[in-house]
Amino acid sequence: MATLQLHNIVKRFEGTEVIKGVDLEVNDREFVVFVGPSGCGKSTLLRMIAGLENATSGDIMIDGKRINEVGPAERGLAMVFQSYALYPHMTVEDNMGFSLKLGGVSKEERQRKVREAAAILQLEPLLERKPKALSGGQRQRVAIGRAIVRNPSIFLFDEPLSNLDAALRVQMRIELARLHEELDATMIYVTHDQIEAMTMADKIVVLQGGVVEQVGSPMELYHHPRNRFVAGFIGSPKMNFLAVERVSASPTGVEVRLPGGETCTVPVDGSSLRDDALTLGIRPEHLQLEPEGPLSGRIEVIERLGGVTSLYVRMQDTLVTVSADGNVENRVGDTLRFGFDRACAHLFDAEDLALPSLARHPLAGLNRQDNRAPSVAGGQ
Amino acid sequence: MTTLKTKQAIPAEGHLATTPASEARARHTPLVPSAGARRVWLTLLGWGIALLIFFPILWMVLTGFKSEAEAIADPSLIFTPTLESYVAVQARADYFKFALNSVVVAFGSTLLALAIAIPSAYAMAFLPTRRTKGTLLWMLSTKMLPPVGVLVPIYLIFRDFGLLDTRTGLIIVYTLMNLPIVVWMLYTFFKDLPRDILEAGRMDGASTFQEVVYLLLPLTLPGIASTGLLSVILSWNEAFWSLNLTSSNAAPLTAYIASFSSPEGLFWAKLSAASTMAIAPILVFGWLTQKQMVRGLTFGAVK
Ligand SMILES: Nc1ncnc2c1ncn2[C@@H]1O[C@H](COP(=O)(O)OP(=O)(O)OP(=O)(O)O)[C@@H](O)[C@H]1O
Ligand SMILES: [Mg+2]
DSSP, rough: OOOEEEEEEEEETEEEEEEEEEEEEEEETOEEEEOTTSSHHHHHHHHHHSSOOOSSSOOOOOOOEOOOTOOOOTTEEEOTTOOOOTTTTHHHHHHHHHHHHTTTTHHHHHHHHHHHHHHHHHGGGGGSGGGGHHHHHHHHHHHHHHHTTOOSSSEEETTTTTTTTTTHHHHHHHHHHHHHHHHHHHHEEEEEHHHHHHHOOOOOOOOEEEEEEEEOOOHHHSOSSSSSHHHSSSSSSOOEEEEEEEEEETTTTTEEEEESSOOOEEBBBBBTTTSSSSEEEOOOOEEEOOOSSSEEEEEEEEEEEESSSEEEEETTTTEEEEEEEEEOOOOOTTEEEEOOOGGGGGGEEEEEEEEEEEEEETTOOOOGGGTTGGGGOOOO | OHHHHHHHHHOOHHHHHOOOOHHHHHHHHTTTTOOOHHHHHHHHHHHHHHHHHHHHHHHHHHHHHHHHHHHHHHOOOOOOOOOOHHHHHHHHOOHHHHHHHHHHHHHHHHHHHHHHHHHHHHHHHHHHHHTTHHHEEEEEEGGGSOOGGHHHHHHHHHHHHTTTOOHHHHHHHHHHHHHHHHHHHHHHHHHTOOHHHHHHHHHHOOOOHHIIIIIHHHHHHHHHHHHHHHHHHHHHHHHHHHHHOOOOTOOHHHHHHTTTTSSSSOOOOHHHHHHEEEEEEHHHHHHHHHHHHHHTTTHHOOO
16 A cells, blocks of 8 residues: 655766666556666666665655655565575575564464465465575565565565576466455566566556656557657567658658658658658567568568567568568568558657657557456557 | 697598597597596695694694603604603693683684674675775785784883783784784675675664674674684784783783793703693684584685
């Protein structure tokens, strides 16, 4: 039960500015994911919220109260570390009950609460073990259990799944989503994995170089990225970027010349467009094989995943990824033509900012909770 | 070098490419001695070095059981052991009084040094500043100053504060003497502890003191123990300060040994007997704790 606000947070390490003025609003019971490339400041931001690091300037507010000067324990938050950071010399039970012990909670009460949390995470059979006798996934669950026992107002996670193998990661991802519903708590989650961000978040905060690039629901970021960085970062495989030339621009569309010489009109607002050299962004899944299509290229690499086949196609000087049907029969060396849905294409100006699309995608306002009740979906 | 020559000796390049495995085998078998032989050599070498280091001590112990006449005679391993030197030594000075001083001073200074060094090392390891490294090096560099250089000032200070020939005085000097090493060692042990663990403790509501008591100390206990053991041994063996700052009341075993060397000339057997008694406790102590010592000293290396 808590909200969090960040106002113009700046963090400097010995003169280097690492966080450059971050503003953020986290609502009650929201699952917020910080995502961005390595070194962009995600952990630093999270650690400042946790109180493990001081903000150089700016305000951190929980439930409307400034807490910059409040110690980490008194903030009522719990953190799950990437390394799990379990206490190696204590049993699972003692690990989970450590905060209660420090808080002077009686032994019986402590045991009851630990067992309660252990039940949620299926940790009961492991309570007597030491961390080194646990698998990675079990350690992870103990670390989460330790957080649950504190009954925090906000959970903080710093890349909690990055040390697990792929299968376990998927399983823990689902478990965390379930936990979020069960505990009804506010959660802030750091990852550099955009799939984790897309699947778990109500709200994604894309960071780069200590600056927030965009905040929005997963579908919002996917369909309406604010700039080229977000467009390239969200979505897998990555969005293709083609250098195009402006032919004409109007409030109802921008006509551009494609690398092959053909022209097409993208339905974006070009009323304030001044640049001539633009970038067209098309996601691999929005490109189709089309005999009369405006783009053409030669296949250089084929990756077959069964359901989907990724074609890497050379179009002039760019290598374009196409997610094609699993059953395409083409071979390396084939020259093909491709088409794309104009409404799914993105156009970026010379500053790499996206031109606003004319129509909002029907799912852009959808958030994860809406998935539960189909009647709400469609959010227009 | 040898492998290179063999390789050049192989004439046709074609052969080289066809059977690389057999060629490699042919090249290596005669050159590398078998693991068994290697082990025997290493063991012999180890014993040799150990014996060389231990020999003076062994000789001293043997001499202690000789009569004065045998002790200055031509070195010989064959003699009739006698306790007369031990009896004579004990008749002249009360061994147990000196031994008690040694114990009190060695352990007292070690505890004091740890009490000061643990917080210092904590601060340096977990809250470093730009000057931490420099401070550490500076502390260590004070060990390079010859102690005699500060003998006069310390002597005068001790005289004015009434610390001459007191255990407290020796404890203070030994603490100061060992502090740089103790801080340095603890610093390296603490530095090896993942920060996350302490931060998790802080998130769990631990005060700095609780963090140290519940997390840091139990997790670095092997390191702390071996640091303490080293400090005890260094204090036990220290002679310069104990000879200069004590006379009778607080004199530890080093002073006890020294008292047998000067006045009436050298009595080798008695001197050896006294020395044997002086080093016996620390030798036994070291023997009992050697596992701990080694474990602590390799703490960081094997993790
Ligand atoms: N204690 C520190 N002193 C100096 N610079 C630091 C410190 N901690 C972090 N930085 C710098 O701040 C920047 C952001 O670091 P941070 O750990 O927040 O990145 P991140 O987004 O979490 O990256 P990753 O995905 O690799 O964990 C990095 O350039 C890092 O070098
Ligand atoms: Mg990080």
